Amino acid sequence: xxxxxxxxxxxxxxxxxxxxGGEGSILRRRLLDMGLTPRxxxxxRKRAPLGDPLEISLxxxxxxxxxxxxxxxxxxxxxxxx
Amino acid sequence: xxxxxxxxxxxxxGKSTLFNYLTGSNxxxxxxxxxxxxxxxxxxxxxxDAGVIDLPGIYSLSPYTSEEIVTRDLLLYNKPxxxxxxxxxxxxxxxxxLSLQLIELNIPMVIALNMMDELTGSGxxxxxxxMEDSLTVPVVPITAxxxxxxxxxxxxxxxxAQNQQLPQRLDFCSGPVHxxxxxxxxxxxxxxxxxxxxxxxxxxxLIEGDSDFAKALQLSENECDIxxxxxxxxxxxxxxxxxxxxxxxxxxxxxxxxAQTVQKPKHTEAQLRxxxxxxxxxxxxxxxxxFVLIMGLxxxxxxxxxxxxxxxxxxxxxxxxxxxxxxxxxxLDIAPPMHSLIIDGIFSGVGAVLSFLPTIVxxxxxxxxxxxxxxxxxxxxxxxxxxxxxxxxxxxxxPMIIGFGCSVPAIMASRTLASERDRKMTIMLxxxxxxxxxxxxxxxxxxxxxPHNGGLVMLSLYLTGIxxxxxxxxxxxxxxxxxxxxxxxxxxxxxxxxxxxxxxxHMWEKAKDFLHKAFTVIFLVSIIVWFLQNFDVxxxxxxxxxxxxxxxxxxxxxxxxxxxFGSWQATTSLICGITAKEVVISTLSVLAVGSGGAPDLxxxxxxLTAYTFLVFCLLYPPCVAALATIRRELNSDTSTLCLMGYExxxxxxxxFVVRQIGLMxxxx
Numbered sequence: 001x002x003x004x005x006x007x008x009x010x011x012x013x014x015x016x017x018x019x020x021g022g023e024g025s026i027l028r029r030r031l032l033d034m035g036l037t038p039r040x041x042x043x044x045r046k047r048a049p050l051g052d053p054l055e056i057s058l059x060x061x062x063x064x065x066x067x068x069x070x071x072x073x074x075x076x077x078x079x080x081x082x
Numbered sequence: 083x084x085x086x087x088x089x090x091x092x093x094x095x096g097k098s099t100l101f102n103y104l105t106g107s108n109x110x111x112x113x114x115x116x117x118x119x120x121x122x123x124x125x126x127x128x129x130x131d132a133g134v135i136d137l138p139g140i141y142s143l144s145p146y147t148s149e150e151i152v153t154r155d156l157l158l159y160n161k162p163x164x165x166x167x168x169x170x171x172x173x174x175x176x177x178x179x180l181s182l183q184l185i186e187l188n189i190p191m192v193i194a195l196n197m198m199d200e201l202t203g204s205g206x207x208x209x210x211x212x213m214e215d216s217l218t219v220p221v222v223p224i225t226a227x228x229x230x231x232x233x234x235x236x237x238x239x240x241x242x243a244q245n246q247q248l249p250q251r252l253d254f255c256s257g258p259v260h261x262x263x264x265x266x267x268x269x270x271x272x273x274x275x276x277x278x279x280x281x282x283x284x285x286x287x288l289i290e291g292d293s294d295f296a297k298a299l300q301l302s303e304n305e306c307d308i309x310x311x312x313x314x315x316x317x318x319x320x321x322x323x324x325x326x327x328x329x330x331x332x333x334x335x336x337x338x339x340x341a342q343t344v345q346k347p348k349h350t351e352a353q354l355r356x357x358x359x360x361x362x363x364x365x366x367x368x369x370x371x372x373f374v375l376i377m378g379l380x381x382x383x384x385x386x387x388x389x390x391x392x393x394x395x396x397x398x399x400x401x402x403x404x405x406x407x408x409x410x411x412x413x414l415d416i417a418p419p420m421h422s423l424i425i426d427g428i429f430s431g432v433g434a435v436l437s438f439l440p441t442i443v444x445x446x447x448x449x450x451x452x453x454x455x456x457x458x459x460x461x462x463x464x465x466x467x468x469x470x471x472x473x474x475x476x477x478x479x480x481p482m483i484i485g486f487g488c489s490v491p492a493i494m495a496s497r498t499l500a501s502e503r504d505r506k507m508t509i510m511l512x513x514x515x516x517x518x519x520x521x522x523x524x525x526x527x528x529x530x531x532x533p534h535n536g537g538l539v540m541l542s543l544y545l546t547g548i549x550x551x552x553x554x555x556x557x558x559x560x561x562x563x564x565x566x567x568x569x570x571x572x573x574x575x576x577x578x579x580x581x582x583x584x585x586x587x588h589m590w591e592k593a594k595d596f597l598h599k600a601f602t603v604i605f606l607v608s609i610i611v612w613f614l615q616n617f618d619v620x621x622x623x624x625x626x627x628x629x630x631x632x633x634x635x636x637x638x639x640x641x642x643x644x645x646x647f648g649s650w651q652a653t654t655s656l657i658c659g660i661t662a663k664e665v666v667i668s669t670l671s672v673l674a675v676g677s678g679g680a681p682d683l684x685x686x687x688x689x690l691t692a693y694t695f696l697v698f699c700l701l702y703p704p705c706v707a708a709l710a711t712i713r714r715e716l717n718s719d720t721s722t723l724c725l726m727g728y729e730x731x732x733x734x735x736x737x738f739v740v741r742q743i744g745l746m747x748x749x750x
Contacts, residue, residue: 026568031569032326032330033179034573035175035176035179035333037333038330048364049366050464050466052466053570055364055574059175060172061573062573062576064463064572066570
């Protein structure tokens with residue numbers, strides 16, 4: 001499937017992280033530290049009532065990050081298993 | 083021999099629960115020097131002569147937040163005898179990421195595998211032996227809530243500390259990362275040993291481009307070039323950059339380790355339950371109404387029901403004690419000035435502040451429930467967008483809301499914010515939220531000048547406070563805290579039942595903190611203010627209207643003339659209002675006695691100047707209890723004084739503008 005960015009991933013759709021952009025920034029270090037490394041499986045669980053930030057699920061836990069930050073993460077959506 | 087342990091772990095891993103369990107009430111809370119990062123130390127009850135320090139909750143040892151720097155520096159330069167690394171068994175991959183970095187520090191270490199009950203309860207298991215073999219540090223499963231396994235944890239911790247048993251394996255990498263780390267380690271070996279820095283950790287940090295270490299090792303330009311070369315070579319071989327390479331190296335090892343040792347369902351029962359609860363609590367439409375409801379309930383219970391009930395009892399007790407001391411002093415025929423100092427100065431000053439205590443304790447009972455259950459993280463998630471524009475995150479929302487009740491607990495509550503920048507900004511903006519002690523001032527002026535538009539006046543004052551806070555947020559964001567925002571990337575922990583021990587410890591800690599203030603700073607300030615109110619400059623005891631404070635009021639009055647309330651009575655009441663906001667009213671009542679004995683405000687204020695006076699009261703520096711809290715939480719005299727100066731200037735300017743607009747609209 002075509003790659004997209006994490007903020008554009010439909011809710012509930014699983015995807016594999018391809019690349020975390022924004023080289024050299026604090027934000028990127030933090031995303032990597034929290035386990036958003038390439039080849040990790042993620043899913044966007046929901047959006048906050050005001051549309052932003054996002055709640056994502058990865059490595060067995062829930063994380064929230066803003067859309068502008070999720071935009072830096074390139075993902076490949078998984079073909080649905082069903 | 084005294085042993086020192088350091089508790090290190092992620093946020094929400096149960097570190098504080100373990101700390102409370104280990105130390106009971108033998109703990110001391112302070113700040114690390116120069117930063118607003120909380121430092122908790124205590125002695126371990128079960129082990130004679132052992133101290134433990136609870137370090138801030140962090141996810142990595144990178145040098146980007148003050149919490150990470152504080153932790154890293156303590157572990158490097160103030161080595162504990164052993165590290166107790168608390169990790170969340172239900173969230174093991176991300177927890178081990180920090181563990182791997184801690185192991186590189188080459189300090190004796192034990193891993194406390196917390197929340198094991200939750201994992202096994204959901205059908206999961208961990209092969210402890212295999213994990214120990216791979217990590218080469220002892221791994222002890224515990225449940226910090228019940229204390230299960232903590233005895234064994236302590237036994238192993240004391241053992242590694244006494245034998246100085248170091249992790250045997252420091253090497254979790256392979257391929258090009260391995261080559262780079264080893265080449266650099268070889269290069270800097272002599273220098274690292276001379277500086278007493280852990281070799282492997284330092285080499286890793288140099289790859290990550292951490293300039294602190296290049297400086298600490300006093301590397302030559304040539305050596306830096308060689309390191310740069312190793313790093314470039316590694317990046318070219320891996321076709322990725324250094325940061326991703328290192329994170330990937332660690333997580334690759336962890337995934338491998340977990341595949342071999344951990345059996346766990348995709349989500350534990352607590353996590354599945356959280357998703358269901360969040361279906362309502364962070365729901366698109368229900369989330370905000372539920373939040374408003376919960377905060378409303380907390381406020382109502384704190385300020386109207388429980389807190390008010392306890393406050394009444396306490397003030398009865400204080401009154402009774404005061405009365406009996408008063409009698410005793412009369413019986414003993416103590417000289418009137420001394421008598422007045424004790425009763426009117428110390429007892430009324432400290433007593434007024436003490437009567438806040440029940441409110442604060444009650445409020446923190448609810449706040450720790452919200453915090454420990456995991457709801458506070460959801461509030462940050464739901465409200466983030468509203469605070470983002472002024473450079474804050476949703477986490478600051480609750481402390482600011484509490485500011486409408488009382489600035490003191492609001493500022494104390496900001497301590498739980500994850501980033502130092504957010505903490506400082508929240509502390510500085512909170513005093514603009516109109517606190518409940520200002521209500522009596524508004525009430526008295528509304529009754530005298532705006533009997534028919536009370537609600538409107540009240541609403542406009544609250545909104546003015548919020549607007550000034552927002553504008554100040556923009557200002558702070560673009561001038562003081564420029565370019566340093568910490569990204570909002572936050573864990574949403576599973577909902578858990580708070581434990582009674584944690585809540586009681588939290589309440590006790592806040593109560594102790596507040597009592598300490600009441601009997602030090604506020605005690606002193608009460609004496610000084612009493613003195614200024616009762617003596618003139620030649621040390622004669624005089625009426626309030628001839629006292630030093632009235633003289634200062636008369637001297638300062640011209641400053642307020644452009645605002646329309648340049649009378650010395652108004653000025654003096656504002657100065658006295660620093661002790662507590664209600665004092666503005668009591669001072670005015672004393673100084674502006676009308677013919678009938680009731681305060682005659684109309685002779686001092688017109689409706690317009692009354693309103694500007696209220697605006698000034700809203701914005702000018704908060705009471706001494708709040709100032710003392712700000713001073714303690716900001717951990718800086720200069721910042722506190724600057725903040726006071728800022729508040730004075732803002733209050734004056736806004737009041738001036740309000741008056742000018744009022745004059746233009748034809749009010750007098």
